[in-house]
Amino acid sequence: xxxxxxxxxxxxxxxxPGTSGLRKAVTVFQQPHYLExxxxxxxxxxxxxxxxxxxxxxxxxxxxxxxxxIILKMAAANGxxxxxxxxxxxxxxxxxxxxxxxxxxxxxxxxxxSHNPGGPDGDFGVKYNISNGGPAPEKVTxxxxxxxxxIDRYQILEAPDVDLETLGESRMGDMVIEVIDSVExxxxxxxxxxxxxxxxxxxxxxxxxxxxxxxxxxxGPYAHAIFEQRLGAPAGTVRSGIPLEDFGGGHPDxxxxxxxxxxxxxxxxxxxxxxxxxxxxxxRNMILGRxxxxxxxxxxxxxxxxxxxxxxxxxxxxxxxxxMPTSQAVDRVAAQIGIECYETPxxxxxFGNLLDANKATLCGEExxxxxxxxxxxxxxxxxxxxxxxxxxxxxQSVEQIVREHWKTYGRNYYSRHDYEGVDTDQANTLMENLxxxxxxxxxxxxxxxxxxxxxxFSYTDPIDGSVSNKQGIRIGFTDGSRIVVRxxxxxxxxxxxxxxxxxxESDPAKHDxxxxxxxxxxxxxxxxxxxxxxxVGREQPTVxx
Ligand code: G16
Numbered sequence: 092x093x094x095x096x097x098x099x100x101x102x103x104x105x106x107x108p109g110t111s112g113l114r115k116a117v118t119v120f121q122q123p124h125y126l127e128x129x130x131x132x133x134x135x136x137x138x139x140x141x142x143x144x145x146x147x148x149x150x151x152x153x154x155x156x157x158x159x160x161i162i163l164k165m166a167a168a169n170g171x172x173x174x175x176x177x178x179x180x181x182x183x184x185x186x187x188x189x190x191x192x193x194x195x196x197x198x199x200x201x202x203x204x205s206h207n208p209g210g211p212d213g214d215f216g217v218k219y220n221i222s223n224g225g226p227a228p229e230k231v232t233x234x235x236x237x238x239x240x241x242i243d244r245y246q247i248l249e250a251p252d253v254d255l256e257t258l259g260e261s262r263m264g265d266m267v268i269e270v271i272d273s274v275e276x277x278x279x280x281x282x283x284x285x286x287x288x289x290x291x292x293x294x295x296x297x298x299x300x301x302x303x304x305x306x307x308x309x310x311g312p313y314a315h316a317i318f319e320q321r322l323g324a325p326a327g328t329v330r331s332g333i334p335l336e337d338f339g340g341g342h343p344d345x346x347x348x349x350x351x352x353x354x355x356x357x358x359x360x361x362x363x364x365x366x367x368x369x370x371x372x373x374x375r376n377m378i379l380g381r382x383x384x385x386x387x388x389x390x391x392x393x394x395x396x397x398x399x400x401x402x403x404x405x406x407x408x409x410x411x412x413x414x415m416p417t418s419q420a421v422d423r424v425a426a427q428i429g430i431e432c433y434e435t436p437x438x439x440x441x442f443g444n445l446l447d448a449n450k451a452t453l454c455g456e457e458x459x460x461x462x463x464x465x466x467x468x469x470x471x472x473x474x475x476x477x478x479x480x481x482x483x484x485x486x487q488s489v490e491q492i493v494r495e496h497w498k499t500y501g502r503n504y505y506s507r508h509d510y511e512g513v514d515t516d517q518a519n520t521l522m523e524n525l526x527x528x529x530x531x532x533x534x535x536x537x538x539x540x541x542x543x544x545x546x547x548f549s550y551t552d553p554i555d556g557s558v559s560n561k562q563g564i565r566i567g568f569t570d571g572s573r574i575v576v577r578x579x580x581x582x583x584x585x586x587x588x589x590x591x592x593x594x595x596e597s598d599p600a601k602h603d604x605x606x607x608x609x610x611x612x613x614x615x616x617x618x619x620x621x622x623x624x625x626x627v628g629r630e631q632p633t634v635x636x
Contacts, residue, residue: 093250093264095168099243100124106132106239108232110438110580112218114204117154120215124245130162130200131245132238133219134169136231137197142172146190146220148182148273149202150309150343150372151334152209155180158202158217160252167266168246174266177273180255181334183309183373185462185470186277188224192466193276197222203309203372206344207583210337214583225443225467229559274316281317284403284465285476286483293483295323300363303475304330304353307339310373313472343370345377345459345471346636347384358382365482365489369471374439375459376471378478380489386606388418388505391455393496394477395424398453400484401477403465412442412451414458415548415563416575416591418505421455427500436550436562437577443467444554457507457591494602501597504609508632509579510588510623518578518586521626525564525576528620532566537616540568566620571595574617588627590617607635 103122106113106129113129120126134140147162149155159180166174175190176182180202182190187199204216219227219235227235250263253270260269281287293299303318305311311332318324330353331339342349345368357366357379366379378385385393395411398404411425412433425432433451435441439460445451446464455461460469461477478489485492532545548562563577572594579587592610596602607614618624624631 093167093248095246095248095264097244097246098124098127100128100245102240102242103128104240107236111205111226112201112216114207114214114216114581114583116583117211117213117215120154120158126158126161126217127165127245127247128239128242129217129235130165132235132242133200134165135238135242136234140197141170143197144173144175144194145171146175146182146187146196146199148177148187149180150183151179151181151336152203152215152338152371153211153213153336154215155202155336156255158215159255161247162200163253163263163268164248164250165246167250167264168248171266173269175269175271176255178256178258178270179273181273181309181312183277183313184218185374185466185468185473186273186313188220188466188468189277189280190271191220191222192224195222201372204583205372205581206342206370206375207581208338208342209371210340213337220467223443223447223467225446226438226440228440228443230557274313277313278317278321280465281473281476284401284473285480286402287322289483290476290479291322293479294318299365301328301365301367301479302330302353302356302363303328304350304366304368305332306341306343306345306350306368306370307331307333307335308343308369308371308373309334310369310471313373314369317472317476338371345370345375346634348634348636350377353379365479367475367478370459373471374469376461376474377459378474378489380493383490383493385489385493386418386505387455387459387461388413388420388457388503389493389496390474391417391453391461392420392424392500393481393492394461394474395421395453396496396500397481397485401480404452404463408452409449410445410451412445412454414438414441414456415565416507416577416589417455417457418503418593419571419595420500420503423500433553436548436559437580439469441550441552441559444552448554450553457505497602498599501595502602504594504596504604504606506592506606506610507636508590508592508614509634510627510629511582511633512585513588513627513629515586517627518588521588521621521623522564522576522578524626525621529564537619538612540570540572540613540616543567543569572613574613574620576617576621588623590621590623590632592617
C-alpha cells in the first residue's frame with residue numbers, strides 16, 4: 092500500500108521559466124524541495140489533472156533518472172491517471188511533442204537544459220509542454236511562476252523506484268506507468284513525412300557519405316535507429332551516439348564552435364558529402380556540406396523553397412514563420428511563393444498558435460532550430476531528413492543547392508556574436524541605454540547606412556491577441572541590413588548578450604565573401620552605436636556563430 096504524503100515547504104523565489112523552461116545548475120535543483128516545489132507548481136496550475144495522461148522523459152543528462160523517479164511519485168500523489176515515460180528516462184523534445192499529440196495527452200514534462208553542458212557541475216532543466224505538443228505559452232508559465240512564489244506544500248507518494256528499463260505497464264498507487272520505446276512513434280512520424288525509399292537509395296548508393304554527430308546526447312538512439320538501421324547508412328555514420336550524463340564532457344550545442352569534431356571531419360581530407368549535428372535534447376540541428384556551413388537562417392529558407400520536393404509538404408506551405416533575430420532570407424522565399432511570413436519573438440512557444448491555426452507550416456530560428464506543423468517543437472533529425480530528401484531528389488551537393496538559392500534570392504550574410512556570462516547589471520544598463528537611443532535613430536546616417544526604423548520589438552499574437560513587449564532592440568537600415576541586440580533567456584550564469592548582424596547582397600559576384608568580412612562595417616557600427624565592449628568590459632565575443 093503506497094502512502095501519499097503532504098510535505099511542507101517554503102517557496103524559492105527564482106523559479107521563473109525563461110525562453111525554454113526553468114534552467115538552473117544541477118546543484119540548485121538538488122537542493123531539498125527545489126524540484127518538488129516547481130513540479131507541484133506545474134501540477135497546481137493545470138486544470139483537470141485528475142485521471143489525465145502525461146508524457147515524461149528527458150535528455151539523459153545527470154539527475155535525469157533521479158528527477159524522473161521523484162516526478163512519477165508526485166504525479167501519482169496528484170491524481171494523474173497515466174504516465175508514458177521513455178525507456179531509461181529518455182525522450183527527445185520533438186519525440187515528446189509527437190507522443191503528446193498522438194495519444195492526446197494533457198501535456199508532458201521534459202527534463203533538459205537543452206544545449207547547456209551537463210554533469211554534476213552542469214545544468215538541469217524542466218520544461219512543460221501543453222496538449223498541442225508545444226512549449227507552454229507565457230500565460231501558463233506565468234501561472235506556474237506565480238504559484239511557485241506562494242507554495243507551502245507538495246504531494247508525493249511513498250513508493251519504491253520504478254524500473255525504467257523494461258517496456259510495459261505497471262502501477263503506482265492508482266496511476267498507470269507505461270514505459271514506452273523512446274524512438275518508435277517518432278520514427279513512424281518521420282516515415283509519414285519523408286521519402287524513405289529515396290533517402291535509402293541515396294545513403295546506400297556508394298556515392299554519398301554522411302556523418303551525423305549526436306554529441307553524446309539524446310538524439311543518438313533516434314539517429315542509430317533511423318539512419319543506420321532503417322535507412323541503411325553504414326554503421327559508424329552516427330558519431331557519439333550513446334547518451335552520456337555529462338555528454339562526454341562536451342557542450343551539446345550543434346554549432347561551429349562546440350561541434351568542432353564534426354566540423355574538422357567535414358573540412359578535412361576525404362570529407363563526407365553531408366554532415367549534421369543535434370543538441371542535448373534533439374531539437375536543434377546544424378547542417379554542413381563538404382567544406383561548407385549552412386547558416387540556420389539559410390537552412391530555413393532552403394527548406395521552404397524546396398518543400399514541394401518532400402512528400403509531407405508537396406501540397407505547399409500555408410505560411411512560414413521566423414523569430415525576429417533570424418535573418419530575412421526566408422522572407423524572400425515567402426514573397427516569391429506568395430505566402431505569409433510571420434516574425435515572432437525568440438522562443439518556439441510563439442510559433443504554437445500560428446501552427447495550430449494553420450497560418451504557418453514551417454518555422455525556424457537562427458539558434459539552429461527548424462521545424463514544422465508535424466509537431467509543436469523544433470526538430471533536429473527532422474531537419475536532417477528534410478535535407479537528405481531534397482538532396483536525394485535534386486542529386487546536387489549541399490553547396491550547389493545553397494549557391495543556387497543565393498543566385499535566385501540573393502544572400503543574407505548573417506552572424507551572431509555572443510558575450511556570455513557578463514555582469515547582469517552591466518548588461519541591463521546597456522539595454523536601457525539602447526532603449527533610450529532607439530527613438531532618436533530613425534533617419535540618421537552612419538557612413539553608408541541610413542536608419543530606416545529602430546524599436547524595441549513588440550509582438551501581438553495574431554491568433555489570441557496577447558502582447559509580448561521588450562523582445563529586443565532592432566535597428567534596420569534602408570538597404571535591408573539589420574542590427575539586433577537582446578539578452579538571452581536561456582543562460583544560467585550572469586547575462587548573455589546577443590548581437591545579431593545581417594547584410595543583404597543581391598549580386599552573385601559578391602556571394603563568396605567571408606561572412607565576418609562581409610559584415611565588418613556593420614560590426615563596427617554596432618559597436619559604435621551600442622558601446623558594447625566598453626559597457627560589458629570585454630575585448631571580444633565569447634562565441635561567434
Ligand atoms: C531555446 C528556445 C529557442 C531559442 C533559443 C535561444 O532553445 O527554445 O526558441 O531561440 O533557446 O534563446 P535565447 O536567445 O533566449 O538564449 P533550446 O534549444 O535551448 O530549447
